[in-house]
Amino acid sequence: SKMTVKAVKMSCTAPNVYTKVPDGGWGWAIAFAFFFVEALTYGIIKSFGVFFNDLMESFDETNSRISWIISICVFVQTFTAPLSTVLSNRFGHRCVVMAGGVLISTGMVTASFACTVVDMYVTIGVISGLGYCLSFLPTVTILSQYFDKRRSLVTAVASTGECFAVFSFAPAITALKEHIGWRCSLLFVGVLQLSIVICGSLLRPIVIKEQEVKAQPPEEPTETKYMLENEQTRTSIESIDSGVEITTSPSNVPGKTKAEPKSEAPKEHVQILAENNSTPPEPKTKLLDFSVMRDYSFICYALFGLFATLGFFAPSLYIIPLSLSLGISKDRSAYILSAMAIAEVFGRISAGWVLNKQPIRKIYIELICVVLLSVALFAFPFACEFWGLMICSVFFGFMLGTVAGTHIPLLAEDDVVGIAKMSSAAGVYVFIQSLAGLAGPPLAGVLVDTTQNYSSAFYSCAAGMVLGAVFLSLVRPCKAGLCCRQQQCAEESAAEGGPELPEDFIEMDIGKAENSGKGGD
Numbered sequence: 001s002k003m004t005v006k007a008v009k010m011s012c013t014a015p016n017v018y019t020k021v022p023d024g025g026w027g028w029a030i031a032f033a034f035f036f037v038e039a040l041t042y043g044i045i046k047s048f049g050v051f052f053n054d055l056m057e058s059f060d061e062t063n064s065r066i067s068w069i070i071s072i073c074v075f076v077q078t079f080t081a082p083l084s085t086v087l088s089n090r091f092g093h094r095c096v097v098m099a100g101g102v103l104i105s106t107g108m109v110t111a112s113f114a115c116t117v118v119d120m121y122v123t124i125g126v127i128s129g130l131g132y133c134l135s136f137l138p139t140v141t142i143l144s145q146y147f148d149k150r151r152s153l154v155t156a157v158a159s160t161g162e163c164f165a166v167f168s169f170a171p172a173i174t175a176l177k178e179h180i181g182w183r184c185s186l187l188f189v190g191v192l193q194l195s196i197v198i199c200g201s202l203l204r205p206i207v208i209k210e211q212e213v214k215a216q217p218p219e220e221p222t223e224t225k226y227m228l229e230n231e232q233t234r235t236s237i238e239s240i241d242s243g244v245e246i247t248t249s250p251s252n253v254p255g256k257t258k259a260e261p262k263s264e265a266p267k268e269h270v271q272i273l274a275e276n277n278s279t280p281p282e283p284k285t286k287l288l289d290f291s292v293m294r295d296y297s298f299i300c301y302a303l304f305g306l307f308a309t310l311g312f313f314a315p316s317l318y319i320i321p322l323s324l325s326l327g328i329s330k331d332r333s334a335y336i337l338s339a340m341a342i343a344e345v346f347g348r349i350s351a352g353w354v355l356n357k358q359p360i361r362k363i364y365i366e367l368i369c370v371v372l373l374s375v376a377l378f379a380f381p382f383a384c385e386f387w388g389l390m391i392c393s394v395f396f397g398f399m400l401g402t403v404a405g406t407h408i409p410l411l412a413e414d415d416v417v418g419i420a421k422m423s424s425a426a427g428v429y430v431f432i433q434s435l436a437g438l439a440g441p442p443l444a445g446v447l448v449d450t451t452q453n454y455s456s457a458f459y460s461c462a463a464g465m466v467l468g469a470v471f472l473s474l475v476r477p478c479k480a481g482l483c484c485r486q487q488q489c490a491e492e493s494a495a496e497g498g499p500e501l502p503e504d505f506i507e508m509d510i511g512k513a514e515n516s517g518k519g520g521d
Helices: 002-010 026-060 063-079 081-091 091-111 115-146 151-158 161-193 195-200 264-278 290-293 296-311 312-327 332-355 362-382 387-403 417-451 455-473 475-497 503-520
Strands: 016-018 204-210 225-229 232-239
Touching: 002 115, 002 296, 026 063, 026 091, 026 115, 026 151, 026 161, 026 195, 026 312, 026 332, 026 362, 063 081, 063 115, 063 195, 063 312, 063 417, 081 115, 091 115, 091 161, 091 195, 115 151, 115 195, 115 204, 115 417, 151 332, 161 332, 161 362, 204 290, 290 296, 290 417, 296 455, 296 475, 312 362, 312 387, 312 417, 312 455, 332 387, 362 387, 417 455, 455 475
Parallel strands: 016 204
Antiparallel strands: 225 232
16 A cells, blocks of 8 residues: 555656645646746747748738738637636646647648648648647646745746747747748747647646544533624624524534534534535536626726737737838848847736735726837837837837736726636636737738738737727726715615615524523423
8 A cells, every 4th residue: 555655646647735725846847837838839929920921922922811820820719718628627737738739739730731821721720729728728727726825926927938939939930941941940830839748748736635624632612613604794603602502504414403512522513513614515607607798897898908909919920021121131120029029028027016016006007008008009110220120129018018917817906807706707808809819910911911011000009009098998987987886776775775684694583582482481
């Protein structure tokens, strides 16, 4: 038996068992894996602009049709988020991420042999897009399970993997294309992405087991506290001191239980406490609960995310074509994209540091960042030289980091939906974002084909960001107005019929009346 225990402990597939959230331990290996998963998913998506002109020349296609490759990929990645959750709960995070790595690599390698742009839609858009979803979301989920107090900091630092990937991949792939061509370079990227399978193998499941309740010695007083919980109150009753007969729910203890100090009281009391203190099973949550759509503040915030997403991916796709149209060399154009990625790292860290300050109205800080991001997008068409584009790219990358790293966590703030509805709101929010991810790059491509000017792509992104800022500014007023209406309704109901008491209070009053009647008899 001892050998069996050792074998289980040494097995890489066995789950890690802790008595509480470790805030470290094997979680550092998970953070390491998440860094590289970020680099090989979002980092590759944002670096795909280096292939843009090569695909246009090889397939003789327009900007808008080439843009559909990334649009379909981003849409499939966000639209299939519920599927990733279901598969992770059924088969485990490790198997799902490893399968996602295989899909990503298969799609990218197959795309290197594509004959038409439609083949790229299927290989990179659908196959790799599904793999991105299966690889990214489960890794984020299990990382949050290994950390509690350090969760925000570790997630923010590990998420910079995509920024470092863009910084390194853009010039490296550009140089590689000069020697072996774009098809072999794409094949190399696909083989490199197969290392996601190795990252997925590090995702050991975690099990949190609370310490067993030990029976107190008979010498100690056997006072027992029964916690009666409902949605609004928590009432504690000392059974021995009050002498009240307590009847528990049939789901916990069958029949009636009368607390009396007897010789075998410790065992009975420990069993009752363990049953009563155990949390009731949580109801199954829906993958996409659209009930949050009745919240006006969430509707405004979702519309902000919808329009702001128009400006998230298109600039990274069109910055290199814009620089080439201005006569800047390919090598220097790649450095512009790399500088944007490094600035995004500092933007993410700075936003996390500012938003951790207390007290602060985080929704207003987000609004200021979105407005400045709109200014950065409007500035791109006025840049005419290398250093002008470099300054605009650094400013845009920094502001993009402040918004991209905070817009989803802000759903947990009371100004939007609050922590209680965070999970369902995030699912609906990402689902709505997928629509903009599908339409953003092709819309910019249509404008470029119509005007024959890459600057028009940045105008469309800036217009979407401005609309997003307008809806973001309405989030706080909508929430304040809703709270005022709820308060007025509560005051009116209280004035008409008085405060409504929970059922538990009524039952307790009836119990007290019956006990007093028995005492009188």
